[in-house]
Amino acid sequence: MRVLVVEDNKSLARALRQGIEEEGYAVDCAHDGEEADHKVRGTDYDVIVLDLMLPKIDGITLLKQWRGAGRESCVLVLTAKDTTADKITGLDVGADDYLTKPFELDELLARVRALVRRKHAVKDPVLRCHDMELDTAARTVKRGGRPIYLTPREYGLLEFLAFHRGRVVTRSMIWEHLYDEHDESTSNVVDVYIRYLRNKIDKGFELPLILTRWGEGYMLRGDDDPGPVDSESDE
């Protein structure tokens, strides 16, 4: 999942970035309205954490512009403005959630997770795929009742696949959603992580869950996908 933090207070932005990154999300930062607008135009963010009082272009104006342009990203407004009128204004111009400063980091992270679920039209925080369970809240994975330990990046990849379960996601999509702007790696790294994941998820199980679509990308096995006959390992 890729998150944009728009916050002009640099130390807060840094803290937010670190906090959200450690949840396994790829985080970009913007310190003023123009920068935020520029980044939103270039990238399809899953969640945008938006301060309202920004230099150059204020948050409300940005939000209106984005909604007007058909941007589907979930927007969490994070601001010191705490009056009811401010909240109503923020929500009415298209924010999905509203959190006032100062806030608890855990609450912010929970809201970000909720927004990710909303983005993918999922209600249950536990994503299921055959005998695998992915708890997005605890960020744990079990297969056949046995816990599987994943690195944050591996977990992010699996979660992304799980949210798009039954659909093919391209390498660039994965790359875009899992790597932030500062990451120097290319989309080839996706293949590497897919391999790592397969080692942890599919190894020792009869039914492979991570499928490869040649020339397209990868997908997590859907309920009605055929058995392992047509699936091909990347190896």
Add this chain to the structure above:
Amino acid sequence: MKSIRLSLVVYLILLQSLALGASGWLAYRTADEKLSTEQVSHYALLAKQHDEKAKAIRDRFDEELLAIARRIAKNAAEQPQFRQHQATQVIPVGLITAGLAPHGEVLMPVWVASGSRSSLHLQILRRLVTEIVVPEEQLPRDVEFAGSEFFQINSEWASLPAWRSRSLGAESLPFDPGQVSSLQVVDWAYDDITLPNGEPGRRIQFKTPVSRFRFLRTPGLPPVPPTSDTAIPPVQQPPVTPAEGRPERLAEMGVPFIVIQCAFQVDQRDRQLDRLNASTTSEMKDVVIQGADARWVLTQRLVLIGLATFAAITFGALFLINHGLAPLRRLGDAVSQVTPQSLRLQFEEAELPRELDPIVDRLRATLEQLRSAFEREKQAVADISHELRTPVTALLATLDVTLKKQRSAEEYRAALVDARAAGGHLRTLVERLLALARLDAGVVPTRIEEVDLNDAVERVAGLIRPLAAEKGLTLQTHCPAGLQWTTDGDKFREVLVNLLHNAVQYNQPGGLIDLRVSSEAGRLVAVIRDTGKGIDPQQLPHLFERFYRADPSREEAALHAGLGLAIVRGYLDLMGGDIQVDSVPGQGTTFRISLPPAPLPRREAA
């Protein structure tokens, strides 16, 4: 606490009581006087009527007396008695003529004389007449009153004994010839006497000539008065003046007179008078009683009318007072509904009378001031909390993220650096807020000293230059060498730092910042010029308000927070200086501050 209603009611009742009392008293007095006058005239009328009636009774009585006296006189005057033996003694020839004379005993000379016309026979008559007798049966006497009516005839010539009616018995009526002599020829007089039987009585003395001699009855005699009472001349008045001629002569001629006295008991008349008196007295009493009744009724009515008026006016006044006080009550209600949440007077303008306009206007103005003060305060609190929240949030978020898991020493260090920065912002903000609060409270301590301005400018420039360089700006400073000024050096530098910060903040890349300090006309002048984007002229008046930012978005949040210029203004006010701002949008802004020299504290002066 005085009650308008109560005092109005009390004053009204007092006033009313006075007015009603006064008018009631006047009305009573007027009516009383009228009643008294009426009573007096009624009294007078009654008295007059009484007098007239009493007089009529007396007059009728007197008339009766007179009529009787007259009748007696008529008889008596023709019946003088001559005693035979005397006549014989005087005139011996009487015997001779005795057989011839019609009267037997009457002597010749008398007879002769009766035919004579001279005064001589009158002399004779006077000499010879022995007695005048009135036969008792001829007396006009009521059988009923026998014993209470007395008659007596006295002759003028004293030698003649008085004839007395039988009722007199041995008594006689007192007779004073002198009293009678003043009377005219035919005349009468009344008087009240005590009768021989001891009862009070009324007497008439009727003087009449002995009129036996026909020739004496001349037309010159006064006519017999009519019996009607009105024509009777009063007793004391002199009788009708005798006509010229005969009556005069009658006296001269020596015509003999007799005085007929009729004295009647007056008990019956007095009883009549008593009855009259009694009836008059009772009528007068009635008048008194009627007067008292009328006064009583009048008093009652006045009291009744007074009470009714009093009640009516009191109730009316209460209503009016309530009515008059209603706007005040409405205003009070409206005022009592004013709360810090809604500082408005809730009523229609038209509901209140003009008299309350000054109060209402003042109230509205005050409430409006309060409201804007509250607004400003609310805004200030919101702004302050907003400004404080961001660095607090940054601090907390940094710490929260760091504490989430085990970190390397390097990571901890980075987090601490971030936390320190956030703490620094917080401190700056808190210090600024504190500075403003102290300015508001007027407890900012000043430290006046001799300031080397070159040094001050250099120190400020040393602070700002790195910031300017970071943005690619050039900072130029100009200050005459050796310029000294007596002022609070810390605050002066704080002012310069704030203004230069702004100049850096709102400058354009590659821009210029120019600081010139000089001394002009006894004042220290510092001009800070930048080549920034300038300030909209509409925003200039608000520039020094707290939390005001020409640019609603912000760059370095905690550093400015819209408080810098407010503090600059506060410090300059404190030091007696002023600040002017001149800005051309797109070209730059120039702040010009000027400071008078501050008086050195006594310690240094000494």
